[in-house]
Amino acid sequence: MSNSQTDEQDDLQKYLEEKAKQEQEKKEKEEQEPDPLSDYDACVLKESAKIHELIAEAQKRSKDE
16 A cells, blocks of 8 residues: 555544544433423423322312212
Protein backbone atom coordinates (compact mmCIF):
# COMPACT_ATOMS: atom_id res chain seq x y z
CA MET A 1 0.00 0.00 0.00
CA SER A 2 1.18 3.46 -0.74
CA ASN A 3 1.50 6.15 1.86
CA SER A 4 -1.48 8.10 0.52
CA GLN A 5 -3.73 5.04 0.70
CA THR A 6 -2.70 4.46 4.29
CA ASP A 7 -3.41 8.11 5.10
CA GLU A 8 -6.82 7.87 3.43
CA GLN A 9 -7.64 4.72 5.38
CA ASP A 10 -6.54 6.38 8.62
CA ASP A 11 -8.68 9.43 7.85
CA LEU A 12 -11.64 7.22 6.98
CA GLN A 13 -11.18 5.21 10.16
CA LYS A 14 -11.04 8.40 12.26
CA TYR A 15 -14.12 9.74 10.49
CA LEU A 16 -16.09 6.53 11.09
CA GLU A 17 -15.05 6.43 14.75
CA GLU A 18 -16.14 10.04 15.21
CA LYS A 19 -19.50 9.36 13.52
CA ALA A 20 -20.05 6.31 15.73
CA LYS A 21 -19.24 8.37 18.81
CA GLN A 22 -21.69 11.10 17.74
CA GLU A 23 -24.43 8.52 17.08
CA GLN A 24 -23.86 6.95 20.50
CA GLU A 25 -24.04 10.36 22.22
CA LYS A 26 -27.21 11.19 20.29
CA LYS A 27 -28.78 7.86 21.28
CA GLU A 28 -27.88 8.36 24.95
CA LYS A 29 -29.34 11.88 24.89
CA GLU A 30 -32.58 10.63 23.33
CA GLU A 31 -32.87 7.93 25.99
CA GLN A 32 -32.47 10.52 28.74
CA GLU A 33 -34.98 12.96 27.25
CA PRO A 34 -38.31 11.39 26.45
CA ASP A 35 -40.00 12.53 23.26
CA PRO A 36 -42.48 15.31 23.83
CA LEU A 37 -46.05 14.11 23.73
CA SER A 38 -48.18 14.94 20.78
CA ASP A 39 -51.34 16.93 21.50
CA TYR A 40 -53.35 13.77 20.94
CA ASP A 41 -51.29 11.70 23.38
CA ALA A 42 -51.45 14.44 26.01
CA CYS A 43 -55.23 14.63 25.65
CA VAL A 44 -55.60 10.85 25.92
CA LEU A 45 -53.48 10.74 29.08
CA LYS A 46 -55.42 13.63 30.60
CA GLU A 47 -58.78 12.00 29.88
CA SER A 48 -57.52 8.64 31.13
CA ALA A 49 -56.51 10.25 34.42
CA LYS A 50 -59.99 11.77 34.73
CA ILE A 51 -61.60 8.37 34.11
CA HIS A 52 -59.42 6.72 36.76
CA GLU A 53 -60.40 9.44 39.25
CA LEU A 54 -64.10 8.93 38.50
CA ILE A 55 -63.76 5.16 38.88
CA ALA A 56 -61.95 5.56 42.21
CA GLU A 57 -64.62 7.99 43.42
CA ALA A 58 -67.43 5.63 42.36
CA GLN A 59 -65.76 2.70 44.12
CA LYS A 60 -65.33 4.79 47.26
CA ARG A 61 -69.02 5.76 47.20
CA SER A 62 -70.14 2.17 46.70
CA LYS A 63 -68.07 1.07 49.72
CA ASP A 64 -69.50 3.89 51.85
CA GLU A 65 -73.08 2.79 51.17
